Amino acid sequence: MVDVRPVGYVIGQLLAVFGLAMLAPMMLDLWEENGHWIVFLESATVTFLIGVGMALACANAQRARLSLQQTFLLTTGVWFVLPIFAALPFWMGATEARIVDAFFEAMSGLTTTGSTVFTGLEALPRGLLLWRGMLQWFGGIGVIVVAMVFLPELKIGGMQIFRSEGFDTFGKILPRATQIAGSISVIYLGITAACALAYAAAGMEPFDAIVHAMTTVATGGFANTDASFSAFGPLVQYVAVVFMALAALPFVRFVQLAAGTAQPLLQDSQVRLFFGIAGVLVAVMVGVRLLDQGQMSEAAFRAALFNSVSILTGTGYASADYMQWGSLAVVILFFAGLIGGCAGSTACSIKVFRYQLLFKAIVMQIRQIHSPHGIFAIRYDGRRVGPDVLSSVMAFFVVFVVSIGVLSVLLGMTGLDFTTSLSGAATALANVGPGLGDTIGPAGSFVSINDTAKWLLAAGMLVGRLELMVVYALFTLQFWRR
């Protein structure tokens, strides 16, 4: 049986910090004198006290090293427990959300999915809007740390190719995570600040600039208004495109860039492929719009650019209702959401490097068919990639697609139509945000779907954000047996 106390100790500590973080929206609501601050004080108190209590209760089992099982439990545990407490302000606050809606919104925030069940966002107390932004921002950096430290060690979905050389001894995952989080968070904060300044310079008011910077850099997609980015001018939208793209790059490259070496960023093959895919996608979408309308205004170009990048990076902002762009645009954007950004970014979905490896694996298959006794070496960015990594990536893809299928059927069982079920499953598992169709499309909202579907989608977000296998591994008997 796994000793869960070391896991409880870490989650307790994180919860306590999370409780303290709720003081930021509290201060804002105090400053705004809207009387809503009490909600955050209460939420903060509950979260902080339970966190401290949990940490203290588990303190005697504190370990410097976590076992493999405990690492799995910790990763899933954080993304399961934090949303429960993150939901408190939505449940008790001005949104007066029911438990399912509050939890959905919190999970959508912390997984950087960005699907929202709230409407009339403009009228919400600013503390709540800030809290939504903070959830995505925390989720974003959490995901980078998971992608850089946890997934490579847990050998999830081929992420082991990103295992850093100097870190071979298993068990030091917590000190390593703290160290990485430290070095990344400076960059993360820096990019967020740059994004906020750029938004402000482009004409956003300061509060919106800060919150949208948070949800941009996290490729989260929560906006402060129901109109999402259609509420903002051209310059703001171009700024968003730049920062959405930056947020989909591996953050470790920015750390290296800050240290003075641009080489790793420029030579990273997934970065190049990402920009290649983005270029092709935007060109195709511009072409589609041009054929559709017969001419191309700057506004039409910008709409094609903005929404393509938004979906490809899994951010999920909308600057137009692209459901009106004809079937081809819809089909393309559906599959673009299944591509995603680079590993080690805040972007989600299957990710560019997996497609690279899948392509190599399939080419190797075909070569193997031709030369049954040939031995073929596969390299990725100069490093040799073993067959175990390729299997791991292919298994990830299979599990991802089968999960979309199963989740679609489950959503269908709750009464959603075909397009809503399928695109809802995909958008949740890929943490994109908007789905297709009138209900959950860019012009729709998740508010109208039934509660069971909301629980299912929230589960899908969690599973997708943790690259599926981390969560699924917990459901094996083998996991608990020893």
Place this chain on the structure above:
Amino acid sequence: MVDVRPVGYVIGQLLAVFGLAMLAPMMLDLWEENGHWIVFLESATVTFLIGVGMALACANAQRARLSLQQTFLLTTGVWFVLPIFAALPFWMGATEARIVDAFFEAMSGLTTTGSTVFTGLEALPRGLLLWRGMLQWFGGIGVIVVAMVFLPELKIGGMQIFRSEGFDTFGKILPRATQIAGSISVIYLGITAACALAYAAAGMEPFDAIVHAMTTVATGGFANTDASFSAFGPLVQYVAVVFMALAALPFVRFVQLAAGTAQPLLQDSQVRLFFGIAGVLVAVMVGVRLLDQGQMSEAAFRAALFNSVSILTGTGYASADYMQWGSLAVVILFFAGLIGGCAGSTACSIKVFRYQLLFKAIVMQIRQIHSPHGIFAIRYDGRRVGPDVLSSVMAFFVVFVVSIGVLSVLLGMTGLDFTTSLSGAATALANVGPGLGDTIGPAGSFVSINDTAKWLLAAGMLVGRLELMVVYALFTLQFWRR
């Protein structure tokens, strides 16, 4: 450079036989005195002469053994060349089809897909209806031979696990194919005859019984009327369910059964799983209909049973417009079409044994994650399955899904809507037949879609029927280089 003449020799021979086969619908139209027989005489003459010519031209390069490259070329070549000639009667005959429609129908027939571009089938000369049935029937046995002899040797999509022990020396593929075709064809003919007799006993008129028996045993799905199986009574529909299910089982088991050993059939794990899946699917569909209607008539039960089995086996007959059954039924049937039957049957799609192996591969992945240094052996029906087979199956799945995605986008580019594009791509690649939506759904027809989409779908049928890799391998430089 590959010597294509030995391939031409075999295809030429097959073409000559194919030309002779056209004499059957000619005789029927002669007998019916509808004046349509001349079309088949002309088609037969052209096909026979070109076939004989091709065989003679290549006869000097006749080889007892085919190289790997030649085997690939032969498999794809047969399914590319035969439809061209199979299309002649549609192009010249009473259907007066344009080239694209004639080729689409012929490809749909020979790949046992069963999507049709013709309406008013009742009014067609019976020779043409017989020809459609014969195309599927030939396609069905062709596919069994490919699945039993070619794919295991070519190591396509994990089919190497069905390599028979006594057949290790490569190169004897043609004698082996002839031998297998011989032993299978007796059984195939027997089951078809049994099916026709059962249909006739259940009330079908003899001609319909024979043609529908051909398209049932081939899991093809062409029917003689626009109304498909809704034109027939309950008993006929139950008979169809039985034979569709039989046609989705591995035919080698029937050979063994005929030889007196029922054990292999009863102990085949994919057979068991197939019936398990069919049982669950039918139960769920019946449940869905019950919840929807509040009560269950025999007719409603039969409709749920018939259409579930029809889609799961990839036959594609419709006895009701299940697009009217609510979104859940649609979602379930969409994914059911991606399951398919057993390897070595006439059924298509991803197939049950691949899901078994995918499941095992993923379980192994998770075990590997838990015990990084563990060695795990995977067994399938008692035989050890190597990591290369699992890779091959996973690669197949990835290629299948990515192909659906790419084909969907291409179909979207021709102007089809999201549901039609996606379900059209899936139904073509999985050789099921009907898609979803009003256009190509069970109550629609492929006649109204644009020509580019028809070509794309026909290509999808070919690629899907030959388990993708056989065709894709031809597009690698490596293939042609030596």
